[in-house]
Amino acid sequence: MLLAAKALESAHITHGNINPESLMIADFNICNKSDVYIVEKLLGQGAYGLVAKCRKNATDQAVALKVMAKADAYSAIKELQAIKHLRKFDPDKINVMHCFDWFRNWSPLRVSEIRTIAKQMFVSLSALKELGLTHADIKIDNIMLVNHAATPFRVKLIDFGFCHLTSDLSEFDLFQAPGYRAPEVYLGYPPNEGVDMWGLACTLAELYISLNLFPGDSEYEIMKLILNLLGQPDNEMLNRGCRVRQYFTLDQTESGPSWRFKTLKEYEEDTTKKAAVIN
Numbered sequence: 001m002l003l004a005a006k007a008l009e010s011a012h013i014t015h016g017n018i019n020p021e022s023l024m025i026a027d028f029n030i031c032n033k034s035d036v037y038i039v040e041k042l043l044g045q046g047a048y049g050l051v052a053k054c055r056k057n058a059t060d061q062a063v064a065l066k067v068m069a070k071a072d073a074y075s076a077i078k079e080l081q082a083i084k085h086l087r088k089f090d091p092d093k094i095n096v097m098h099c100f101d102w103f104r105n106w107s108p109l110r111v112s113e114i115r116t117i118a119k120q121m122f123v124s125l126s127a128l129k130e131l132g133l134t135h136a137d138i139k140i141d142n143i144m145l146v147n148h149a150a151t152p153f154r155v156k157l158i159d160f161g162f163c164h165l166t167s168d169l170s171e172f173d174l175f176q177a178p179g180y181r182a183p184e185v186y187l188g189y190p191p192n193e194g195v196d197m198w199g200l201a202c203t204l205a206e207l208y209i210s211l212n213l214f215p216g217d218s219e220y221e222i223m224k225l226i227l228n229l230l231g232q233p234d235n236e237m238l239n240r241g242c243r244v245r246q247y248f249t250l251d252q253t254e255s256g257p258s259w260r261f262k263t264l265k266e267y268e269e270d271t272t273k274k275a276a277v278i279n
Contacts, residue, residue, distance in 0.1 A: 037065055049076075064097075077215070108210045116153045117143065117207070121200050124157040129193050134169055137162040138199030139180045140206055166193050178222055179212045183233075186223055188243030220267045223247050227261060235259055246270075 036057035043051045049068035056063060068076040083099045091098040109117075121143065128135060135142075137159060146154040162175060169175070169191040176185055182198035184191055205213045213229075216222035238244050238259040248259040249266065262270070 037063065039065070077211075109207045111208070113153050114204055114207050117155050118200070118204055120155050121157060125193070125196050125200065128163075128196070129166075132166050133163055134166045134191075134193045135160065135163050135196050135199075136169070136175045137177065137180075138196050138203060139177050140203050143203065169195070178216070178219065179214050181222070183223075183226055183230075184241075186219060186226075186243065186247070187233075187238070187241035189241050220247065220262075220264065224261070232259070232261060 037054040038057055040053045040055060043053050043064065045051075049066055052065045052067065054063050054065040055061065068079075080102055083102075086094070086096055087099070089096075121138075125135075135157065138157070142157065142159045143155050144158045146156055148154075164172070174181070174185060176182065176195060176199060180199040180202045182191070182195040185195060202213050214222045214225045216225055232238075235258055238248060244259070247262060247267065249262050250257050251260050
C-alpha cells in the first residue's frame with residue numbers, strides 16, 4: 001500500500017510485489033491506475049517498510065512514498081485506517097503528514113490461473129503424503145514461479161526446512177506460519193497432513209483476494225477471524241483439544257457445560273497468569 005506528501009509533506013503507501021531493492025534504482029517507476037511515481041532515492045527503511053523520495057510524473061510534485069511488503073498487509077491496513085480518521089483535520093494544524101493517495105501494487109490472479117497453481121500443488125501434496133511427509137510451512141512465499149515468461153504459472157513447492165514425518169507432528173506444540181496455521185494446530189488436536197491442505201487453501205485464497213485470509217497480529221486475533229468465517233466447532237470437538245482452554249472457557253449453562261470463545265480481556269489475563277507461573 002502507498003502514502004504520498006506534497007513537497008515531501010504528504011505520504012503515499014503501497015503494499016505488493018515491489019522489490020525493495022528496486023527503490024534504490026534511480027528512475028524506477030511505480031504505477032497505479034492514475035499516476036506514475038518516479039523513484040529518485042531511498043530515504044529510509046524500517047521493520048515494516050521503507051520510504052523513497054519520488055516525483056509524480058504528471059505534476060512533477062515531490063512526494064514521500066512508503067512501501068510496505070505484502071506480508072505486512074495487515075499493518076498497512078491498520079495504518080491506513082488511522083490515516084483516514086486523521087484526514088478529518090487539517091494536517092498542517094495538527095502537525096501530521098498529508099496523505100493524499102494509497103494503492104496496492106499487487107493484482108489478484110484469475111480463477112483459471114489459481115486453478116493451474118492449485119493442480120500442481122495437489123500433485124506435490126499427494127507425493128508428500130505417499131512418503132508420509134508433511135511440508136508444514138505452505139504459504140505464498142514458498143510457492144515459486146519457475147519461468148513465468150516461458151511457462152506461465154508453472155510453479156514448484158520450495159523450502160522444506162520445516163518438513164517432518166507426519167507421524168512426528170504431534171511432538172511439536174506449534175508449527176506453520178500464523179496466518180496459514182490450521183485450527184487443529186492452534187487448538188491442540190493430533191495433526192496430520194491435512195494441515196498442508198489448510199495452508200494451501202489460505203494461499204489460494206490470498207492469490208484471489210490479494211490479502212492474507214487471516215491477517216491477525218496475535219494467535220487470538222487469528223483464531224477469532226477463523227471462527228468468524230467458519231463458525232465455532234461443536235462442544236464434542238472442543239472437548240478433545242489440548243490447547244482449547246487457551247482460547248475458550250467452559251461455561252455452565254441451563255443445557256449443560258458449553259464452550260465459549262474468550263473475550264480479549266479474558267485471553268490477555270489468562271495469558272499473563274500463565275507467563276507468571278512459568279517465570
